[in-house]
Amino acid sequence: MDIKTTFEELDKLFTSFGGLSQGGITRLLYSSEWKEAVTQLEKTFKEIGLATQFDDVGNLTGKLEGTKYPDEVILSGSHIDTVAEGGHLDGQFGILSALVAIQSLKEEFGAPLRSLEVLSLAEEEGSRFPYAFWGSKNFFNLADNKDVEDIEDADGINFVDAMHEAGFDFRKNTTVRNDIKAFVEMHIEQGKVLESENKSIGVVNGIVGQKRYTVNLKGEANHAGTTPMGLRKDTVVAFSKIATKLTERAEEIGDPLVLTFGHVVPVPNTVNVVPGEVTFSIDCRHIDQTILDQFAEEIEGTIKSICEQSEIEFDIDRWMDEEPTLMDDRLVKVVEQAAQKRVGSEYKVMPSGAGHDSQIFAKYVPTAMMFVPSIAGISHNVHEETNIEDLVKGIEVLKETLYELAYKE
Known part of the structure; x- marks a missing residue:
């Protein structure tokens, strides 16, 4: 045939x-x-x-x-x-x-x-x-x-x-x-x-293996024109710092580690208000359990560190943990x-x-x-x-x- x-x-x-x-x-x-x-x-x-x-x-x-x-x-x-x-x-x-x-x-x-x-x-x-x-x-x-x-x-x-x-x-x-x-x-x-x-x-x-998170950050919504940069608790800025630092770290570790921020919802999500809340997802994958676990610690540690520096509350929900x-x-x-x-x-x-x-x-x-x-x-x-x-x-x-x-x- x-x-x-x-x-x-x-x-x-x-x-x-x-x-x-x-x-x-x-x-x-x-x-x-x-x-x-x-x-x-x-x-x-x-x-x-x-x-x-x-x-x-x-x-x-x-x-x-x-x-x-x-x-x-x-x-x-x-x-x-x-x-x-x-x-x-x-x-x-x-x-x-x-x-x-x-x-x-x-x-x-x-x-x-x-x-x-x-x-x-x-x-x-x-x-x-x-x-x-x-x-x-x-x-x-x-x-x-x-x-x-x-x-x-x-x-x-x-x-x-x-x-x-x-x-x-x-x-x-x-x-x-x-x-x-x-x-x-x-x-x-x-x-x-x-x-x-x-x-x-x-x-x-x-x-x-996969680890997936839903992360919620709470800061303070405020007027975009009257709130000085140094007095803001801007959750989107905090999110951007988290995403940037962790992405750079993932690139440094290299393949086959992958990291994705796939879903981001700022509140109130309008042009003239400092966002006081943001919820976002993280998807992290690797073939080696030890490396995956170590990077998960970095994920959670980075979120905690950046939020504490910015006086922003955070909640981390790791809802998937597949080996x-x-x-x-x-x-x-x-x-x-x-x-x-x-x-x-x-x-x-x-x-x-x-x-x-x-x-x-x-x-x-x-x-x-x-x-x-x-x-x-x-x-x-x-x-x-x-x-x-x-x-x-x-x-x-x-x-x-x-x-x-x-x-x-």
């Missing part, structure tokens, strides 16, 4: 489910577009000889059974849902690349020693309802049904009602699978690193060797700055992840794209990885 042609045909077919006139896809959990996509995916799995199975919530697998170790499963896939007005590769490429790789392996080598499975996870994005990783959390029986019973989408549709309308229900079988020997997820990078370094493959060694997730060392080496074989030096070992289903899987089964470049780093956008040559290289590296894991003793 021709990998490029097969992938392009499948990508065109599945992009039609929720496809938008301006390009891209909107395919939200349990929507009609989502149901059409998973129904077609089940049909496609069967057409190439895979045994299919839905679980209670809508996760779908297609299995090519092993001849010698059928109870040892090598799993590969990603999520089928998208963000609103998203691209055609985020999630979908991970499923279709696994499908094409397994189909190619089957045609070239026959049945594997260990079972190969393609996985389509019901949901990862949290785009329709305020809940993310519904698919992977249910895969490991981590989801608490109470967390979704009363939530609604933007149209007021209840989560449970939407789930039932799509033909699915809460998980009834609480047994967690113990047959998975490896999970490998293919994904687009959603960043500019690979493209900027002219690399075709990213071998992911871990997913960064980094490391990929399995052995599997990372397998992927790296596959990349060397298929693309030579055109690969880079790197962390993922975004969250993925692999961070859930890695806590329970040996997990690896790989990236292909994103043009201009664009993702979660109808203009999301990757050169077809890089997509094919990604599938070839995944195929080589799955061959090593499923066909070799």
Whole structure:
């Protein structure tokens, strides 16, 4: 089979489910577009000889059974849902690349020693309802049904009602699978690193930890014309000092530390009043827990120091504190060797700055992840794209990885 042609045909077919006139896809959990996509995916799995199975919530697998170790499963896939007005590769490429790789392996080598499975996870994005990783959390029986019973989408549709309308229900079988020997997820990078370094493959060694804050500063609102500079308690000025100092410090520490001030709300937010209050967000990420913790101390210490100097009250709410997730060392080496074989030096070992289903899987089964470049780093956008040559290289590296894991003793 021709990998490029097969992938392009499948990508065109599945992009039609929720496809938008301006390009891209909107395919939200349990929507009609989502149901059409998973129904077609089940049909496609069967057409190439895979045994299919839905679980209670809508996760779908297609299995090519092993001849010698059928109870040892090598799993590969990603999520089928998208963000609103998203691209055609985020999630979908991970499923279709696994499908094409397994189909190619089957045609070239026959049945594997260990079972190969393609996985389509019901949901990862949290785009329709305020809940993310519904698919992977249910895969490991981590989801608490109470967390979704009363939530609604933007149209007021209840989560449970939407789930039932799509033909699915809460998980009834609480047994967690113990047959998975490896999970490998293919994904687009959603960043500019690979493209900027002219690399075709990213071998992911871990997913960064994240700390997120909401910070509130309270000073004194006052007249912009009659309040001398030395007598002001200006919270925007304090915020700007905090942002500048911490950004400079993050640049000094260097990659892969990233720091973002993404949401700033001054009060009263008008031209002729010194702002007496400001609320802002901080997002900080790193692959090393020690460095992340140390920088968190600097964040909080800097806020305290600048506010005390400015006689401004402050409140720091650290509402997210996710640890980094490391990929399995052995599997990372397998992927790296596959990349060397298929693309030579055109690969880079790197962390993922975004969250993925692999961070859930890695806590329970040996997990690896790989990236292909994103043009201009664009993702979660109808203009999301990757050169077809890089997509094919990604599938070839995944195929080589799955061959090593499923066909070799």
